[in-house]
Amino acid sequence: MPTAKSSKQSKQTKVLEHQLRSRLAQLKNHLDLLRKEMIVEDEVDDEAMQASRNGNRELAIITMDREVRHISEIEQALKRIAQNEYGVCVTCESPIPNNRLQAIPWTRQCVDCAGGGINKSRQNMLGQPAFRSALAS
Numbered sequence: 001m002p003t004a005k006s007s008k009q010s011k012q013t014k015v016l017e018h019q020l021r022s023r024l025a026q027l028k029n030h031l032d033l034l035r036k037e038m039i040v041e042d043e044v045d046d047e048a049m050q051a052s053r054n055g056n057r058e059l060a061i062i063t064m065d066r067e068v069r070h071i072s073e074i075e076q077a078l079k080r081i082a083q084n085e086y087g088v089c090v091t092c093e094s095p096i097p098n099n100r101l102q103a104i105p106w107t108r109q110c111v112d113c114a115g116g117g118i119n120k121s122r123q124n125m126l127g128q129p130a131f132r133s134a135l136a137s
Contacts, residue, residue, distance in 0.1 A: 012098060016105045017081050023105075024074045027067050034064050070106075077106040089113050 038060055080086040087096050091113035100111060107114065 012101075013081060013086055016086075016101055017078065020074050020077055020081075020105050024071060024078070027071050027074070031064060031067050031071070034060050034067075073106040073108075076108070080108075 038057065077086065080088075087101055088094070089096055089110040090108045092110065094110055096107060096110050100107060110116075
């Protein structure tokens, strides 16, 4: 019999799964739109216009690359949900806090494993010089 806590987690996961699927559909639609825009090419006589189009094309390619990676991350998260592995850090296998999952539903790692522990290491370095002087030895 499921406990209230596991039932709550299940509801939370369903909400996050819905958000993931919705975001996935948005990204795929936007990616299709970008692809269609890239296909349309007109001959341009003006060099400035050509340079502008090249810049726009480069920006579109960068955006498409980012969105393809984001789509992959979301698909991996949906796969982890299907395998009941969602919400567990792939690095240290500890539970990922709900606040992090709500902020970044496709995340695979807890804050510490994702590099969020940077502030902790920065605190250890406070008061220490950035460079060691040969004179200090």
